[in-house]
Amino acid sequence: MGKQRPGWQKVEEEQRELMESIENGSQENIEEEFGDLLFSLINYARFLQIDPEGALEKTNQKFIRRF
Numbered sequence: 001m002g003k004q005r006p007g008w009q010k011v012e013e014e015q016r017e018l019m020e021s022i023e024n025g026s027q028e029n030i031e032e033e034f035g036d037l038l039f040s041l042i043n044y045a046r047f048l049q050i051d052p053e054g055a056l057e058k059t060n061q062k063f064i065r066r067f
Contacts, residue, residue: 007044014040 018033025033045052 005044005047007040007047010040011037011044 014033014037018030018037021029021033042052045055
């Protein structure tokens with residue numbers, strides 16, 4: 001895959017923590033870890049010079065067109 005950009009390791013870390021919470025945690029812990037994963041993805045978008053809100057809106061529009 002080549003050189004990873006700064007911030008991607010944090011996305012992977014938060015994803016692992018979410019999976020652990022799903023297996024072991026309470027709904028409150030799952031929600032917290034899900035929020036952490038979303039935050040890390042939004043932060044990673046900054047490194048990619050992507051507007052995360054705009055990217056999500058484009059995906060929403062694509063979904064609407066399909067269905």
